[in-house]
Amino acid sequence: MSGFFENYGFLIVTIVQQALLGLSIYFPLMAGQLSLASIGFYSLGGYVAAIMGTHPALAPLREALGFWMFPLEWLGALVLSVILGIAVGYPALRLRGIYLALATVAFVQVVNVAVLNMPIAGGAVGIFGIPQAFESRLDYIWFFGPLFFFALFLVWRIGNMGRGLAFFAVREDELAAGAMGVATTGNKVTAFVLGCALAGVTGAMSAPFLNTWNARQGTFDASVTCLAYVLIGGSRSIWGPLCGAALLVSLPELLRPLKDSRMILNGVVLVAACVYLPQGIMGGLAALRARLSGRGGAA
Amino acid sequence: MKRIVIALALVLCAAQPTLADKVAAPIPIGIAVAQTSNVALFGQEQVNGAKLAEERLNAAGGVNGTKIALVFQDTAGDEAGAVNAFQNLLNRDKVVAIIGPTLSQQAFAANPIADRAKTPVVGPSNTAKGIPEIGEFVGRISAPMTQVAPNSLKQAMKIKPDLKRVAVLYAQNDAFSSSETTTFQDAIKELGLETVTVQKFQTTDTDFTTQVTAVLGANADLVVISGLAADSGNLVKQLRQLGYKGLIVGGNGLNSPNMFPVCGALCNDVLVAQAYSPGAVDKNPVNKDFAAAFEAAYKKGPAQFSAQAYAAVQVVVEALAKIEKETGKKIADFELADLRAALNKSLRTGTYLTPMGEISMAPSGEVQQKDFYVSKIVMNPDGKTGSFVLVSE
Incomplete structure (x- = not known):
């Protein structure tokens, strides 16, 4: 049993970490906004933690704080993400649908080029030798686990209060919601910033987890992968991002014995999931449950 | 919610030390390079070089008569993939040493894990500054820029x-x-x-x-x-x-x-x-043989990545042979953990005549190559x- 966790500890934590990124996309989706900006904030959060963890000028602070340096890094990433999220959110959220998605893709590119040009971020090699919080990769679940449950709680709580109803109203019909007196811009920006903040803190936790941080963490490919977690998992269920991340992250590892052909089978499974589960895994499960209980029929 | 909490609790109560393992025969050596993704262009060259090394070194008797077996684990092109490949090699395949990963960035993510597991890593293509400094079990045979x-x-x-x-x-x-x-x-x-x-x-x-x-x-x-x-x-x-x-x-x-x-x-x-030239054969018979064998096997000349991967396997095998000679004990009689530590020391002593010419590894793990x-x-x-x-x- 211990061998299993020694081997797959990193994978298990990676699933939770990636699920957090999925959730960070789920927040703006609650208000109907398709944003791919999360990965940019994830990258920035990671850089904040990596720089705070390794920069020689901060050595006395690190010594004084010890383990408490890590929460301080999260706080730094959180503050930066919120400020930047608001600054980006207000203008960007004037765009709708595909144009918003494009603008957020552009944001990810801007972040990428910016960090490549900042000497403090270590260029393309990035920052390495980041101080570790735990010896074992599995122990990092103490970082990501509580954050994940907190994020889930937040999603669930928001869904049950006025703010959430406003989100859903904007999602279903922005014009109608505006006509009914819902502050559409304010709600859209709030949902967007919540996602940014979550992605930023996840990044700050990920830098020590990965030992190193570089610009390759925040690429367009990575943002599409995060979106895939939500789409494959189910975009209307709070468990969707976790399901999607669990499937997409673990599949290549479970198929490892197949060697070279594993990526082919990985692709086949993903295509099958898209074709046969258009509502995602959670949507498929809900339909199955409805059919088994005889209420939903074949719909 | 409750089910997940229970699952997480199960996850967290793990982590007991594993029992002492013996070294398997044939001797497993891990190769963690990028066999898929856009880095595979380099990774495939490394696979070619390593496979040729396994074939030729085993034909020449392996480690004083004991054969070696390369265990390939794909790292893909990202950091997480490299960490997963390393975990598999360390815990499941129980290799004596790891050769890889392809990119320096992957090395910064994955090598600390091997270092903590006290398993020697030989970087066949990591050229960035700071690689040998990752830890005492990390070394490379690829000369830094x-x-x-x-x-x-x-x-x-x-x-x-x-x-x-x-x-x-x-x-x-x-x-x-x-x-x-x-x-x-x-x-x-x-x-x-x-x-x-x-x-x-x-x-x-x-x-x-x-x-x-x-x-x-x-x-x-x-x-x-x-x-x-x-x-x-x-x-x-x-x-x-x-x-x-x-x-x-x-x-x-x-x-x-x-x-x-x-x-x-x-x-x-x-x-x-x-760092490697297929043309430099006049003063280096090892390269002459290697280049000819490579040409025969793959119908093209060897690239630097292939030669370095070959050299990495060769260095590990020669270091293992040296341990047998010095201790008078067969590799199969070692506890895995002891062998990994001994191999790490052995790698850093003596010189190796590889296709890249004469190389050795400093105590820090940095390569010292004679000719460029x-x-x-x-x-x-x-x-x-x-x-x-x-x-x-």
Whole structure:
């Protein structure tokens, strides 16, 4: 049993970490906004933690704080993400649908080029030798686990209060919601910033987890992968991002014995999931449950 | 919710020390390189080199008669993939040493894990600064750019002694190129040359008019390029087309036949420093055999990545043989943990005659390579194929 966790500890934590990124996309989706900006904030959060963890000028602070340096890094990433999220959110959220998605893709590119040009971020090699919080990769679940449950709680709580109803109203019909007196811009920006903040803190936790941080963490490919977690998992269920991340992250590892052909089978499974589960895994499960209980029929 | 909490609780109450393991026979050596993803271009070269090493070294008796078995785990191109591959090799395949990963960035993520597991890592292609410093179990046989790059500059000065003004160009979004260019720039300063302009580009660029104009405007008589094959090929082509007549020195990214179709006949005379040259066979019988065997097996000449992967396997096997000789104990009689520690020490003693020439590993894990090579590109009359011709050893 211990061998299993020694081997797959990193994978298990990676699933939770990636699920957090999925959730960070789920927040703006609650208000109907398709944003791919999360990965940019994830990258920035990671850089904040990596720089705070390794920069020689901060050595006395690190010594004084010890383990408490890590929460301080999260706080730094959180503050930066919120400020930047608001600054980006207000203008960007004037765009709708595909144009918003494009603008957020552009944001990810801007972040990428910016960090490549900042000497403090270590260029393309990035920052390495980041101080570790735990010896074992599995122990990092103490970082990501509580954050994940907190994020889930937040999603669930928001869904049950006025703010959430406003989100859903904007999602279903922005014009109608505006006509009914819902502050559409304010709600859209709030949902967007919540996602940014979550992605930023996840990044700050990920830098020590990965030992190193570089610009390759925040690429367009990575943002599409995060979106895939939500789409494959189910975009209307709070468990969707976790399901999607669990499937997409673990599949290549479970198929490892197949060697070279594993990526082919990985692709086949993903295509099958898209074709046969258009509502995602959670949507498929809900339909199955409805059919088994005889209420939903074949719909 | 409750189910997940229980599952997490199960996850967290794990982590007991594993029982002592014996070394398996044949002796498992891990190869963690990128067999998939966009890095696979390099990874496949490494697989070819490593497989050839396994075949030839086993045919020659392996470790004093005990055969070796390479265990391949794909790292793909990202950091998480490298960590997963390392975990599998360490915990499931119980290898005595790991050769890999392909990229330096992956090494920064995965090597600390092997270091904590007290298992030696031999980097076959990690050239960034700071790799051996990751830990006492981390070493490499790929010479860092600081050692390789200056050789091509020295060669350029030999060809044209009145050289003075140097233009430096590099691919800013490529980790290797951007660290290589700092090495070049330091070397330029050390050799008493003057850097007249530094231009950046992206590996995805195809139009280099801005950079070329700057080079021509600065009146440079030497251009130093750090980039990948496709972009550098285009850059060389446009430099020549717009009238640059001086010498061109390329970094390791230009050390690839993939450049030939891009710049065609205009590739001629680009100087490249190499850690390995298939042509350097006169003084090195090991390379002569290796290059011939590689050619026979894969119908093409060996690339640097293949030669370095071959050398990495060879170094591990010779270090294992040395342990048997020194302790008088067979490898199979060792506890796995003891062997890994002994192997780490053994790797760092003595010299190895590899296809790259004579190399050894310093106690820090840094490689010490005796010879470096400078080649120039000579294109065939068809303008599509060509070769690297050794100009100095």
